[in-house]
Amino acid sequence: MSYVTKLTSAHRAFLEDLFKENVSFDKPSLRVYASDASNMKGEVLAMVRPTSVEQVQEFMRWADAERVVVHPRGRGTSLSGGCVPTLPGIVVSMLGMDRILDISDTDFVATVEPGVGTTLLQAECEKRNMFYPPDPASSKATSIGGNVVTCAGGLRAVKYGVTRDYVLGCDVVIPGGKLLQLGGRTQKDVIGLDMTRFMVGSEGTLGILTKLHLKLIPKPDASASLLVGYSSLDAALSSMGKVFAAGILPSAVEFMNETVLDILKQTGEYPWPDTVNSLLLFQVDGAEDTVPLEIARLSKQIDDALWRMQGVGKEEENELWGYRRRVSAASYVLGPDRIGGDMAVPRGQILNAVRRFESLAEKNGKRLIAFGHAGDGNIHANLHYDASDPDDAERTQKTHHEMDAAVLEFGGSLSGEHGGGCLKDVGRQLGEDEHEMMLKVRSLFDPNGILNPKKGY
């Protein structure tokens, strides 16, 4: 397929006429749209920032007819290059469509435009005593549209599921300019194929989302957290199993391996004794009068812990979660640059997978920082290095690729949260027929392949 690689004066005139002040062609403005949090870089021909669905439709009609590559974008926080132009194209920033259109306390549905910030939506729902549970760790930085096209997960996934579990319907403009209204505001809808789910996690390959109907639930009144220390990750994960076996479903369970404890000890104060080498952090939520009982029940199950610290209510919990939040910044003691992995494995395989990753890292002279969402088997497997040292950079890349191969052996996924973007070799994980079927679906929506080519799958 051949695409436009340079905009003509007619192209520019069309875009200026359609978007007025919301189009940029100058290099300084385009610089930020050439990359994202993956730090990869592509070529941007222009940036447009629609403020209405009609603009998106007209733009997509034109782009398809002119064979102009289109790269939809939220806040540009993808760690897998999901926003980076793979071919020269026009970036469509959806931050101009950032209205919360409705939060209904009868339907328990929020209707929003894709550019709304995730934390803003969460806060607005909570003001009305409702709850939008998907909670990616980067929620302060992300937009809801970005969360939906990557099917963002987060800390609470163990109890509440991921973004796909909360998208009831969406409006999407496909190449050619047609507006599809998929799903709706009902909690149940079994008519036809679930086209809404095609969109969730589609990494901007099927269309541009312009409206989302999101499911809400009643806001839990209270929560409590428990930070628990063990001699090893083996002991920690074996103890976690007892909690689930006792029929307790925490709203979050985070784990931290021995290397994480080491860097936390190196970079700040810590309340646990030096015999503690691995941590679990539990959170339970629910009604005000049942949460203290639930946390006590959980605490009773983990009778083999070396140390524990409990926090009830936001202020006390904040202190406990502060140790988990410190991990990212503390990691830089192992090197100024980072490659992050976000593999997912079945919950029972976390220990085996982490130990395998650690041994691959060690073989290449690296240390693995492993932490993440133990409750749902999502491992953040980070490697730090010095990019100015070619040998270190090469060994780090090698380890990262070897971990990708290893995760599949455990029945896992290359990515639990960040998406394939333009970093993952998804063919490793997907069956040949399955992958071909996906590409066929993609071409139904986008026959000329203008949307995020060479990205996702």
Place this chain on the structure above:
Amino acid sequence: MKRGCTQCGECLNVCPVYRQFSREEYAPKGKRLLLEPLHEDFSAAHEKDPELDWEHIKELARLCAGCGKCQQACARKLSTADLLSDVRAQHPHWTQHFWSLWIKHMGPMWPSLGMLASLVPGWVAPKGLRPSLDSAKAMVNKHNLKPWVTISKGASADVDVSTPVVVFQGCTAKNIRPQWTEKAQNLLRAWGYEVKDSSGFNCCGGTMHTAGIYDTMHEMQQKNIEHWRALGRPRIAVFCASCHHALADYANSPLSGQEAEQWKQSLMPLSRLLKGAEAHSAAEKPELYGYHQPCHWKTDEDMPFLQEILPGLVKGNGICCGMGGILQITNPDLSRNMADSCMQGFPRQARNILTSCSGCTIQLTAAAPEGITVNHWLDVVTL
């Protein structure tokens, strides 16, 4: 080589300039991507792109209010305001000399310029000049607000008055609101502190730093440090968040070692020295008033102090008044839009706004709609 922006995007939520535009290029990460390649700490010379030199990027890159919020949100604690200052310093411009002149030598003329500006009706000025005209008018010292609260040192006030104190007044108080310094000194005396002479201090140098005029900034810092040394290193009471922010930085440079530590211990907000106040509200005190929290307090001790002596405080939900840095000079319209957004962040019933920064007071006074007053809290407190 330092490691630069990771493009994580945490800065978008806290940046007041981004909030005005909702465009990524206006967020700190967008500016860093332009500025880092121009700075030797972040980039090698061969990596520079001639199409992204200072001349090409300056319009966009300098849209920063210097509020410092992005640095707090950043995992690497990168300061975009400092990066911009460094790059400005590398690219001198005649306007920097004018700014230096304005701050260093023209202070005594500010009240007269304010009076002159007040004679010009708003409708006469071209639209583009109105924000600057309003700012000039805001310099006029109306000084007609009746105090809302009388305070005195309470019997149980637990304060150590053994070390003398000097008030750091800053340019605004020195030139256009002298009553703030006088009041601060009187309050301290009433608490039992020995109050030293403030007149040897000059500008804190913060605005020179923002403008990248480092030689003048160093001169100012040196003069302030020498005055402090000459007074026997007393405690320094500061009632302006921006001055406090700039002065706190002296502990990193030019001071070092034990003296830096001593400076750090000496520097404090005025309100900390007035602990244990007993307050009696006057009839003039409104039931509810707005409080604009200045960006430049690392920890705002003035707000809890005010809550204690003046019930009815409602914090505005605006994030920056747009006065920080030199945005008011480089882009007065944006600076004014930010001030307008701040004013809209107060409840409608709040007809009086207080703050704890000289710059914020002037900026919000300029943007205040008819019938709304903006004051430093020192204006409403009396002995």
